[in-house]
Amino acid sequence: MAALATVTALTLALSTSAGTGDLGPGSTPAGAGPVSLSRSPAHGPCMISGGPEVQMSEGVPTTTGYARSTGTVRALTLMIDFSDAPGQGSALDRYGEFFPQTAQWFRTSSYGRLDYRPETPVRDWLRMPKPFAEYGIERGAPFDPGYRELVQDLVAAADAKVDFRAYDLLNVLVTPNAGPSALDTVLSVTFAANGDAPIADGVPVANASFVYSRQDDGSGSYGRTGYRVLPHENGHVFGLPDLYTQEGGGAVGHWDIMSEDWGANNDLLGWHKWKLGWLEAAQVHCAARSGTAEYTLTPLARAGGSKLVFVPLDARSGYAVELRTRDGNDEAVCRPGVLIYKVDAQVATGMGPVRVYDSRRDSGGCTRAPNVHAELSDAAFTPGETFQDPHRGITITVAAADLSGDHRVRVTRN
């Protein structure tokens, strides 16, 4: 396994009709993001948004059609196989590759605000009527016609045992022997806010994640980290975009599971936690006024305290500031400190909507962990260090850290 650190195969999100709002009232059991975003009038300048044409925008609040990301979320989980790829071992063993870890991951990351309930009303492999090869599934395949057919077939196969109205999202765990190895091509994909999806029990199967193969890099950590593709894919059903780009994880590194979902565990950016409704309004500070203001940040992975300062640049973008430590889901942090990144709601999924600023450019980073983007691993700013955008007249200084690990951050806008 000489190629441990060079696995760049990544998952893909396709949002076919995000935000079109074409779901009639009550047509889906899932509430939408906007309901759960905590904000006050002071957050107004930080409510950045992109145009309706932006696929899976980072804007807040999240547009409608995605699955609810707070409270109890019921995740229908089906295991499927094919005549040319019969399930090996039990379907529940496949389920066990992702649970209970995925539910625990969401509980930890959301500070308990997302109560994720996986359910398997069908406990055996659900055999699809056609061979896998006939669906024409490949990386980047659009919903039509292959996935539409696959969803129609699995709805038909499961319908007698499943009331689709009872669920907020669908996980399809495909037998790992269908399709290529994830080391070659990652097929795993999510179709989110897809109001045009096939109807089951009167509701569209609008938010569905498909997981293929095994993201096993050969390092021996699969049993501990292989589930992580599922929280990534489910991130899409909650409206989060892909943060990796054509060039791989170089925009955000290992600071968000929407950027890198192989290797050591990681958390979500504070921006994503606010967007998903996991932060209270009082935990998010909007630094919109000119002059200097100071904020105390507590580690993002720990519950309670201030988590995010956002410095808006215009109606669509701004700088986010948060404190990252090795804690909770963040197990790969090798240099704790204040992470500063730009969020642009006008940039679509996979095109680099978030860019992390590296406090130590070209350093090579502080980790050699497999599948962790090394260069950005030491990106965080530490006490005494300053980020500057002279063009916009913005200075962000990490003033100090106290004994409990909290950090003081000073933001100046001219």
Ligand SMILES: [Zn+2]
């Ligand atoms: Zn993705």
